[in-house]
Structures are given as structure tokens and as C-alpha cells.
Amino acid sequence: MEISVGYYSFFRQASGKPSEVIDIGEGTTLKGLVTFLADRYGEKFRKYALSGDNELSPMLKISWNGKLVPRLIPEWILEEGDEVKVFPPIGGG
Amino acid sequence: MAARGGYTGKYLRVDLTTGEIKVLPVPEELIKDYLGGSGWGTRILWDEVPPEVDPLSPENKLIFATGPLTGTSWPTSGRLAVVAKSPLTGIYGDANAGGHFTPDLKNAGWDMVIFEGKAEKPVYLFIHDDKVELKDASHLWGKNTVETEKLIRDEQGDEKIKVACIGPAGENLVRFAAIMVTHQRAVARAGMGTVMGSKNLKALAVRGSGKPAPHNPEKFKEAAKHARKLIMENEFTAGEHEFGTPGLVNIVNETGRFPTKNMQMGSFEHADEISGETLKERFWVGYEGCFGCPIVCGQINEIKEGEFAGTRTTSLEYETLSSLGSRCMNRNLESIIVANVICDEMGMDTISAGGVISWAMECYDRGIITGDDTGGVDLSWGNYHAILDLLEMIAHRKGFGNLLAEGSLRAARQVGKGAEEYVMAIKGMEISAQDGRAQQSMGLAQATSSRGADHLKGFPTIDETGYPGPAVKRYGEECLPEIIDGIQTKYKPMVVKDGEEFCAVIDSIGICKFGTLFPPAVYWEEIAEGLKWMTGMDIDVPKLKQIGERIVNLQRCYNILHGISRKDDAQPARLLKEKSPSGKAKGHVVELKPMLDEYYQLRGWEQEKGLPGRKKLEELGLGFVIERIGLR
Numbered sequence: 001m002e003i004s005v006g007y008y009s010f011f012r013q014a015s016g017k018p019s020e021v022i023d024i025g026e027g028t029t030l031k032g033l034v035t036f037l038a039d040r041y042g043e044k045f046r047k048y049a050l051s052g053d054n055e056l057s058p059m060l061k062i063s064w065n066g067k068l069v070p071r072l073i074p075e076w077i078l079e080e081g082d083e084v085k086v087f088p089p090i091g092g093g
Numbered sequence: 094m095a096a097r098g099g100y101t102g103k104y105l106r107v108d109l110t111t112g113e114i115k116v117l118p119v120p121e122e123l124i125k126d127y128l129g130g131s132g133w134g135t136r137i138l139w140d141e142v143p144p145e146v147d148p149l150s151p152e153n154k155l156i157f158a159t160g161p162l163t164g165t166s167w168p169t170s171g172r173l174a175v176v177a178k179s180p181l182t183g184i185y186g187d188a189n190a191g192g193h194f195t196p197d198l199k200n201a202g203w204d205m206v207i208f209e210g211k212a213e214k215p216v217y218l219f220i221h222d223d224k225v226e227l228k229d230a231s232h233l234w235g236k237n238t239v240e241t242e243k244l245i246r247d248e249q250g251d252e253k254i255k256v257a258c259i260g261p262a263g264e265n266l267v268r269f270a271a272i273m274v275t276h277q278r279a280v281a282r283a284g285m286g287t288v289m290g291s292k293n294l295k296a297l298a299v300r301g302s303g304k305p306a307p308h309n310p311e312k313f314k315e316a317a318k319h320a321r322k323l324i325m326e327n328e329f330t331a332g333e334h335e336f337g338t339p340g341l342v343n344i345v346n347e348t349g350r351f352p353t354k355n356m357q358m359g360s361f362e363h364a365d366e367i368s369g370e371t372l373k374e375r376f377w378v379g380y381e382g383c384f385g386c387p388i389v390c391g392q393i394n395e396i397k398e399g400e401f402a403g404t405r406t407t408s409l410e411y412e413t414l415s416s417l418g419s420r421c422m423n424r425n426l427e428s429i430i431v432a433n434v435i436c437d438e439m440g441m442d443t444i445s446a447g448g449v450i451s452w453a454m455e456c457y458d459r460g461i462i463t464g465d466d467t468g469g470v471d472l473s474w475g476n477y478h479a480i481l482d483l484l485e486m487i488a489h490r491k492g493f494g495n496l497l498a499e500g501s502l503r504a505a506r507q508v509g510k511g512a513e514e515y516v517m518a519i520k521g522m523e524i525s526a527q528d529g530r531a532q533q534s535m536g537l538a539q540a541t542s543s544r545g546a547d548h549l550k551g552f553p554t555i556d557e558t559g560y561p562g563p564a565v566k567r568y569g570e571e572c573l574p575e576i577i578d579g580i581q582t583k584y585k586p587m588v589v590k591d592g593e594e595f596c597a598v599i600d601s602i603g604i605c606k607f608g609t610l611f612p613p614a615v616y617w618e619e620i621a622e623g624l625k626w627m628t629g630m631d632i633d634v635p636k637l638k639q640i641g642e643r644i645v646n647l648q649r650c651y652n653i654l655h656g657i658s659r660k661d662d663a664q665p666a667r668l669l670k671e672k673s674p675s676g677k678a679k680g681h682v683v684e685l686k687p688m689l690d691e692y693y694q695l696r697g698w699e700q701e702k703g704l705p706g707r708k709k710l711e712e713l714g715l716g717f718v719i720e721r722i723g724l725r
Binding site: 010093 | 333411610
């Protein structure tokens, strides 16, 4: 199934693009997506996406279908056409 | 008093009417009870600038103040505080800038300079250590701030002179004129540059050869090193360095906090086109940092081709990307870079400039202002050529720019026809780049800020996008999840009160809020430790909090003398009544009343007018205000 992913800050630098449509398997979880992207885009992506034990980083922020999600649940299942935006730690103004 | 760690013990009082320059000792009370910076300015305004003084009259005082950590090895120790009664709001005014100016003032041997009176002809004050002279500035009048700095350095034959100066906007008494300090950092809000212009004071130029001498050098060095380590290890610092404040644009756009179309909305469809990421990709050429700062958040951007080729700017901030970008529906990033340069060279606050232009655009859209009023300038949303033209017109008070130079509230009152409904300002100052409907704590902080609508007096960041780690560390796990949820009002009055007291201290000691409230690295404990070893004073966290609370309350009392009360701790009707259409804030308004009730209660202020109580004032050593503010 296809979902669109938007990249910001360091994630944009790591992926080399502002966004893209990617094809992932049915039933992919949020953690599955982030791990897939970390594997694809390397250490700069991984550093801000996953913690030392390969869980979702507590500093990762996700906007899901236009809403910034307050708390990430790794087991959330993505659906066809979802729009996910990924942000490393940003704030201050 | 004699010098002690953090203080030279001396200040200058410059009477611009007579030309007399006095060297005076800094009173012990000011040091002990108000620390420096804005704290000193607050007490001096209370003592010397009563309500009947017009802000543009010679009787207003313009105070440049350092702090006890200025120019030291403490990280971010290059900040300057400037305080005066504001010509934009008519109440307490201050502004603060980084850059490289202030350490030289301290190193020259001066804790503070107070200007009073008005010079007959344009002058500048030149300080080289203990040599202090008023110089003729007639040849500098009319020059922009970049030219002024260069000309002063050339005529004094010293490239290392640091300059704080006004441009044409200050000279022409634009009510939101800024003072620009080396290197192109702005003492921006509340019209401090306007006061400088009203005194015919073009610049303050300094060169200092001394060095700070901590009370306990070893312990202070340790404390400063620890503070630096906390900042550099903080999870947010890398991003702050890499993208600067522009890095905020896209994420706050998702929350609905990015003021758009004169705050009709909180998200801009074209936010990414004017974001930190796009700046980095298209125009970035380097970093620029302020004195003593390890974060180095300043971004240098240069346009190499196209209509605006050759334009280069340092530190185009998030605020400007909103005020002259999304607020005006302007998606042309190059034009915002040019606009930033114009404001820096003319010496103007970009937030108020964008605020008044976007107000005018909404009025134009609604037919309240027409092409006849604007002299043919087409104020259609997003017309960036009009924005650039208007900035020059405002700085020179030409044509329609003369009206806008008054600020949005005064301009609206002159226009009439319901124009005031679209003014997005509080206490007369244009709201900064935070839509309070998406971040309730900011909605409260803007309403209670002593200098008018502002994000930096309280600077709540804990619920901006919502990271639990910093919130738990500062406020405890029991406050989750509401404390990090921007839409929730619970705990926000407590956060704003704490933030206001902390920021009052930061603005009084000469360091930046970056590295303290954001990135959330250094806080009360570290600051108290640093001050103790720098000054030798008996300072701990409770004493420091009391100083912060004292300064906040005295600013409040000063404003009460000028007629401020609960009715002014407000938000525009739009943000109180029109539900946000944007992002996470969709469907929400600023829930101000319950937050303000709780805030007053926490502060020990009565509910009807927001008057501090007698007991609170006496506890803070402010008993001397009681009679003047009319408390029984």
C-alpha cells in the first residue's frame, strides 16, 4: 500500500528530499515505518528516529494526517493513503 | 560602590540637553534587589519616569544596562537590555539583543548608561574605557545602520569598535523603531529606537579593554563549564544550530500556531516554501553566533540570482518568516530576506512591521482601506512588492507609510470604519508569531506580558510541540499529559508565572533565553550557582525567584500607574471568539478567562483589576509602591 512521508529538519537532510510516496506492506506499524526509513536513510536519520534499543525515540515527533500526534504508539497500524510527517527535536520560539 | 565580581560599580548618566556626563556609583540596592539589565531599568523608570512623561519627550529615560554575567565565560553572555517608556504602548518598554556589543561596555568599565534630555543636534556617545565623549553625528543622520557602524569605525580609526545605533526609522520616530547592535542584532520591540531618535541620539559606540573578574574564578569557571555542557548535550541544540529559529516553521504550522493572514488562520498552505529547510537548501552560506554562545543559531543567507541577487542577511528569524511571510500571505522567500535587510538597515522591529502591514492588508481586502488611501499601493494579500515598498515608506514616513509608522492600533483609530476590529495587538503592541489558540500558555503569556503582546516575557515552550522529558524534569510527572498539550489550559498559569520570573532574571543578568527555557538546559539552579560565584552575593534559588517576582510585580505596578488593569490583559476578539480553522488547534479559541483567574490567584493579585495585594508587595520589598498605586 502507498503512503506519503514528509521529511523535516535533519530528516530532510538525511533523505535528500522534502517528501515522497512509499510502498509498504499492509499492516505496517508506525515503528515498522520508522525503522524502514532509518535503515534506508542511514545514521543521520536513525540518530533522531530511534533510541539506543531501537525503539521509537522519545524525541521523535510525528504528524499523522495533518495532526501532530501527542504520544506515539509504536503498534499503530498505517493505512493506504496516510500522510505521515517526521520531525526530530525542534522548538523554541 | 566599588567593583565586585560581575559589576564595575559605576554607571554614566548623560544629559543630552546640557551635554553633561556624570560618573556615578551603582546603588547597592539596585545590585542586591534587581541584579542588572531590565531589573535596573524597571526600578529607574518607577523612580524617574512618572505617568505624565510623554515617551517622546526629553523627560523619558533611555537605559542601556549590562548584567553581572555580561562578557564572562558563561555561555550566551553577550546580551544587552534597553529600557524606556515605550512610544508604541505608552507603558513599560524594554527590548533585548545579542550580538557583540555589550561585553565591550562592561569591559570599558560601565555597568549602565542612562540617557536623559534631548540633544540640540544629532550626537553619538563614544566610550573608550574611561574616556567618554559626546560627538557630533550630523553627518551620520540619515544613514542606515550598516553605514553608521562603518562610518563611526572609520572616523575613530578602529575596526573593533562596537556600535548600537538607529537608522532612518528611529530618526523619523517610527513608533516601533529598533536599535541595531554589532553584528546586526536588533533591540527590536516596543520602540526603544524611537526613544533614541527622539533624543537626537544616533549611536552609542564602545571599546573596552578590561576583563571580567569573578569573585571566585575557579568556582565560576566550573559553573560556567557545567552550564555549557548542559547546553551542548541537550537534544534540541543540534537542530537549533543547524537551522536556527526558522527550523520551527513547519512543525508549528502542523500545530496551527503559525499566524497566517493577519491571524485569521494558524497554518499557511505555503509554509514549507518559507521554512528553515528551504532557506538552508536555497540560500544558506554560513553560521553566525553571538558573543560567548556555543549554540550559534544565526544563519547567514545570500540570494545569488534573480530579482534580488546580491542580498545577504544574517539571522533571518522565525518571527520574521511569519510577520512578513505567512501573516501577509507572502510565499516569496527571497522577498522576506530582502524585507529583513530593509528592517535591519532602517532599524525597525520586523514583528510590528509585519503586524501593521498585515492589518492594512486585511482592511484593504475588506474595503476599509482603498487604493486612494494607500496612494495606489496594491495591498492584495501576498503582494511582496507592496510589502517591500511599504517598509521603505514606513521608515521614511512617506505617503501611506506615515500612517503605518504609528503602529496598528493608532493607525486603526485614525482610519475608523471598524478597522480596530482587525488589530492583532495587546496593550498596543503587535502580537508575535504564536497563535494562542494552538498554545494556550502563549495566549496567556502574551496577555500578561508587561510590555504588551510578546512571547519573550513568559516564553512558555514546554507545550509548544510537547516533549515530556523537559516537562517532567522541571514540573514533575504528575503534570503529564496536560502540561505538554498546547490545547490544554491546566498548569499553564503556573508555567507562565514561573517563566515570567525566570525571564525577568535572565533579562537582568546579561544572558540569552536560548540555552535556558529553550533548549531547556540551564535553569534556576545553574543560574543561582553561576551568580553566587560570579558576584560573591548570597544567592540561592528561593532568593533568585524572589528577585524575579519583584521585577515582574514592579513592572506591573508601573503599568498600573499608566492605567493598565485586567481589561488590558487581553487577546483580540478574533482569538477569543473565532475558532481556529487550523491544524491541531482546529475548533479552539484562547481560553483566557479561567487561565487569567488562576494566574492572578497564583500571583497574589486581586481579580477585578489585577492589582497586586499589599501583602505580596510588602513581602517583595515593594512597600514603597503601595500609596502611589492607590492601594488602601
